[in-house]
Amino acid sequence: MQKIVIFGKGGIGKSTVTVNLAVTYAQKGLRVLVVGCDPKHDTTVALTGGRLIATVVAAAGFRDGRVEISDVVVRGRLGIDCVEAGGPEPGVGCAGRGISRMAEILEAKRVIDPSRYDVVLFDVLGDVVCGGFAAPLRQGFAEKVVIVTSEESMSLYAANNICRAVRTYLSNGISLLGLVANLRGGADEDAEVVRRFAALAGTRVLADLTRNARLFREAERRSMTVCELFPASVAARRFRALAEQLILLDPAQASVPAPLSDEEFFELSRVDFTAARGAFSSAAAVASPAPAPTPIQAVSAWAAPRVEENEIDLRAEADDPVLDVRSGAGQWGDRERWRLFFADREFERNRESGVRFSGPILWLQHGDIECRYSTPSFDEGLVSFLNLPCVPAYGELVRAKGSGDYGSTNLCEADVIGGGLEALDAALRGAEERGGEMIVINATCVPLLIGDDWRMLMERAKKRSKLEFLYNSPASGQPLNMAKALFDRLRRDPAFSSVAPAARSVNLLGFPPGKGTEELRSLLTAAGVEVNLALLPFFDYEAARHFRRGGLQVLYPAAERRDLYASLLEGEPSRAISPPAPYGLEGTRRWLRVVCEAAGADAGRADAAFEDARRDAAVDWEDARARAAGRRLAFV
Incomplete structure (x- = not known):
């Protein structure tokens, strides 16, 4: 079974290359699967008559991991099977995790198997914005990698970054076969720019696909491929030659890419990659030596009791290194060893968790419920790694001993991919109905990483409620001094x-x-x-x-x-x-x-x-x- 990953900058034509290769292989009688790994989920429209198919992340059983393959694998023309990962609405969630999760589901369901397919083609957004988009490389699905690029600098810059990703995952058995030059202008000098870049980056150009705008527009309008509509065209012949080449090339014989550093790339791009590597050098910035840390002096002995x-003077002593101790590191012996033992950095973020509050407060954790239990807290002077009571379901509130009401959005993987704002909104409305005077939202790492706009929801809640809302997020550098907030x-x-x-x-x-x-x-x-x-x-x-x-x-x-x-x-x-x-x-x-x-x-x-x-x-x-x-x- 051939497993080929087509990478490329957004809009460079990687989907066009993917579907034309799929048609070429299917016309030769091979069993083909096309996996779209772009949140736009439009890779396969040219194979399904212009119809957007159901995506994996939108499948009915995706939230609890019970996706039926028959719901997400759609048969296209020429018997080509199609899968689209999909993704969240623009501006929310983590599309990269959606692609990773799709890959895990396909693996668990044994979809990518030689008994099913002869060729599997992955179409992947190649700007490599996060590790999720490298899922076919990380999880061993890919064997052969092809990068689609043009002669334009930003397209070549994306290709250079993809070369870095390939080097990172070489141990997974992947190889970069080379570049496909999908040229905008079609001039010989444009093709030479791509070839010179490929040589500098330790790879080669597999094919030049000079675009015939009229043919490709007509194929797009009719939701078909150039290889189907115009089989005698130069473009179709080049697609067929590329398809054969990809089958015959032995990944073990491919060279290891040597991507340029960012500095090298931008210097060389200014001369169309005509210079040799190392021709340009920039003086390394000489960093000023960091000041030596102030040693923490021993606390003075007890003086006469006057x-x-x-x-x-609390304000004056706030900067006193003797008093600026954040953990249990102030013990006998080597302070640095104690710092390692007490995991200073981890405890620093949560050192005020030892304060327990009672009053008309509703506590709402925005994140996965496991985070509450695994975050170390200080309970009556002792470190505690178990935080109870358990919260039964997201949006629900329970009575926490001595702390008012407590609830959690309990974000799961589907919320990570699609965004957690819906869960937060439901939990906020439930908290408002419960009553009280104040709602405190404690945000964990997950909403920070997926970019939830909690401020928008809080402003909406303030307009419809008389309650006071406070936000706490130590993970994002926005810790809330709750005791001071209550005191104020x-x-x-x-x-x-x-x-x-x-x-x-x-x-x-x-x-x-x-x-x-x-x-x-x-x-x-x-x-x-x-x-x-x-x-x-x-x-x-x-x-x-x-x-x-x-x-x-x-x-x-x-x-x-x-x-x-x-x-x-x-x-x-x-x-x-x-x-x-x-x-x-x-x-x-x-x-x-x-x-x-x-x-x-x-x-x-x-x-x-x-x-x-x-x-x-x-x-x-x-x-x-x-x-x-x-x-x-x-x-x-």
């Missing part, structure tokens, strides 16, 4: 600003929930300090309405949250301190004294509260010591 030493929303409420700070009242920011934080609350209460609220890693929207009742902000010294602290507290009239974390007995005692002094409480009362708690804990400690006596403990 209140003024714990006051912080609260600030716009006059009732928020009317709350006066209470005496000896504090807010705890960034303290992880659990027994330790509850003990700190108890100690502060016993020392005469009120804990107004704890904010972060949980953000309770309703509780945050009373934020300004706390006249002192006590920050947990988590370096990865410094930027978040700064964004929340910018413009707030209250003071903020960040003493070292209360680890151990002495660390807790110092922390308690600093907070109490800063809040205006009596330091002696703080010491008394601590001693009372220590005595109570000592009983449990001694009991634990007695039970652990004589045992060995190993940490792994």
Whole structure:
């Protein structure tokens, strides 16, 4: 079985070459399949009487992978079978993935098989805009590659890029047989331009197909081929000679293409490729050496517990390299090894996912549902790789614990090819019907790659709904600081600003929930300090309405949250301190004294509260010591 791929720049005549070759082979009694790999899906119209056939991506079972071959393989004239990949509407989706998926379906259904066909011809858009258009090369369908080009520079530039693609996939058993010169002008000097380029690129010209505009227009008008309508014409004879040549050529004997660099191509094209390679050289740009990274210094030791030493200027410290830590790399030993271990770049995009929100919010993920489960998040200080609950179907919303309602568009492969806007629109309308005050769209990589115009849908939704819409897309460099967005929303409420700070009242920011934080609350209460609220890693929207009742902000010294602290507290009239974390007995005692002094409480009362708690804990400690006596403990 002969498997031949015809590449070429859009509009260069590759479809014309493909169908005339198909007719030539069919007239010789060979069984022929033509596979159109152009989103316009018009390769085979000259074989079907001008009728556009049903495409693979539009087939009824395409979404769930149950395409019936009888629905997409159409018998044309002379017994030639025709398949068209098709593609999305212009401007949306990913046509390249549609071509790849079609190739996978044809392979799974064993359509391209010697028992069915003698010759299979692929007509592929050859601008090589993405890997999808190289699917016949990537997936081993091609054996022989032919590039259709003209003498024009942009057509030859596309041919040069296709030569690169062929080199990339040589290991798949493909060979570039050569170029077909479909000349616009027909002059001998035009043909020589193509020949000189072919020689420089390490290939050859297989045929010159000077266009007879009258013959080709008449064939196009009647939805037929030149080989059928004008079999005695020069063009038909050249098609027949090319068809025979392609059958006889041994791909093992074909030379490996040596495509030009972009710089070489444009320099040589200015002299019609008359110069030798290397005749032109451009001075390489000398890149300025990158500045050496600023080493992260060790955090200074704890100083004497005076209140003024714990006051912080969050804006000034935002650029402090000590505080600009984004992951767990700040451990003992080699920092770079820790960076590799903690996958810094991956976690950096999601470092604010550790904040959990509750309130009148609808969360809508625009992407494939697997992305939600595989994206690492930080749950109560620990890395979490499982994000539940499961969302049953796209557009539906479920109640997520502590986070309002949650839904997903759950994009599948059909949405990647055809665009995900329909799924997003359906999910947005479902979310609007659910109610609430705010809808947050979290976009993943998929809608970014397929070019979904989410802004258009959001603007439409804003016009028909009173809800507020926010967009978050860390993958595209458009991350949303959700805590700041909610806080700014609260600030716009006059009732928020009317709350006066209470005496000896504090807010705890960034303290992880659990027994330790509850003990700190108890100690502060016993020392005469009120804990107004704890904010972060949980953000309770309703509780945050009373934020300004706390006249002192006590920050947990988590370096990865410094930027978040700064964004929340910018413009707030209250003071903020960040003493070292209360680890151990002495660390807790110092922390308690600093907070109490800063809040205006009596330091002696703080010491008394601590001693009372220590005595109570000592009983449990001694009991634990007695039970652990004589045992060995190993940490792994």
